[in-house]
Amino acid sequence: MTSPNLRLIDRLPAVRGRYTENAPLAGVTWFRVGGPADVAFRPADPDDLAAFLKAKPADVAVTVIGVASNLLVRDGGVAGVVIRLGRHFAAIERDETGLICGAGALDVNVSEAARRFELTGLEFLSGIPGTIGGALRMNAGAYGREIKDVLRWAEAITPQGEIKRLAPEEMGLSYRKSQVPTDWIFLRAALRAEPGNPAEIQARMDEIRSARSQSQPIRSRTGGSTFKNPPGEKAWQLIDAAGCRGLRMGAAQVSEQHCNFLINTGDATAGDLEALGEKVRRRVLAHSGIELEWEIKRIGRPQSEEAAS
Numbered sequence: 001m002t003s004p005n006l007r008l009i010d011r012l013p014a015v016r017g018r019y020t021e022n023a024p025l026a027g028v029t030w031f032r033v034g035g036p037a038d039v040a041f042r043p044a045d046p047d048d049l050a051a052f053l054k055a056k057p058a059d060v061a062v063t064v065i066g067v068a069s070n071l072l073v074r075d076g077g078v079a080g081v082v083i084r085l086g087r088h089f090a091a092i093e094r095d096e097t098g099l100i101c102g103a104g105a106l107d108v109n110v111s112e113a114a115r116r117f118e119l120t121g122l123e124f125l126s127g128i129p130g131t132i133g134g135a136l137r138m139n140a141g142a143y144g145r146e147i148k149d150v151l152r153w154a155e156a157i158t159p160q161g162e163i164k165r166l167a168p169e170e171m172g173l174s175y176r177k178s179q180v181p182t183d184w185i186f187l188r189a190a191l192r193a194e195p196g197n198p199a200e201i202q203a204r205m206d207e208i209r210s211a212r213s214q215s216q217p218i219r220s221r222t223g224g225s226t227f228k229n230p231p232g233e234k235a236w237q238l239i240d241a242a243g244c245r246g247l248r249m250g251a252a253q254v255s256e257q258h259c260n261f262l263i264n265t266g267d268a269t270a271g272d273l274e275a276l277g278e279k280v281r282r283r284v285l286a287h288s289g290i291e292l293e294w295e296i297k298r299i300g301r302p303q304s305e306e307a308a309s
Helices: 046-055 107-116 123-127 132-138 198-215 235-241 270-288 303-308
Strands: 018-023 037-042 062-065 071-073 078-084 092-095 098-102 151-157 163-166 185-192 221-225 252-254 261-264 297-299
Touching (some): 046 151, 046 185, 071 270, 092 107, 107 123, 107 132, 107 198, 123 198, 132 185, 235 270, 252 270
Parallel strands (some): 037 078, 062 078, 071 297
Antiparallel strands (some): 018 037, 092 098, 098 185, 151 185
């Protein structure tokens, strides 16, 4: 029986990576809000991660985050262990039919690597903030393409520390979601790309970056697209029609530039941002009869739960 006075970090197995107790998370999220992780873990490599998963106590929750570009961490922090994959999970290599990318590789770095290798088909990744792991989890897409359009295979590690290689058809990829179990952690992916003209590749990437900077509040503290587009509809149009452009709650605001983005204008809390999002959902439902679904992933405990624990 576990002693109630035993700290979580003392119950965790020895690792070659690094544990951090009561680890701040707000600074790594694009919103710049949220409470700490009970324990953060940066595994040294896939073997270290596998050993941790095999040996950790069964009752310890595990959450994986990337660069937190489409994530809202609640103010009470995240229970259990938060895993962040570092540089040993971010390699990008060329093979005969495209690129092999670590789950920790930034999407934009993958598109840049493809350009250097004179490969086309991955330019769309330059318009997606985040990592390949996150892109696999939500079948990320932009500017006419999605991960499922270029994916050859993905590797993930199970809670038991077993590595599985998955074909795209096994992953149940659809609009902004996959059917891969949520407790599996992506390790790497093979992406399809074709030989291309470097000047044309660069021109397409420049076009995507220009379009993104003109249409999205990329210099604000934001979390990317807040809600999924309902079938046959655009979330931003529904939000605009419901009168929510510029709507505020404390320092949380619906962007004037693109109203499917929430922004932190100063000292907003995660609670402010989430409450504003829910207010937008209610207004859209009342106006159009359509219930918006969150695209931003929300994790952790509200402040009241943290205070009570």
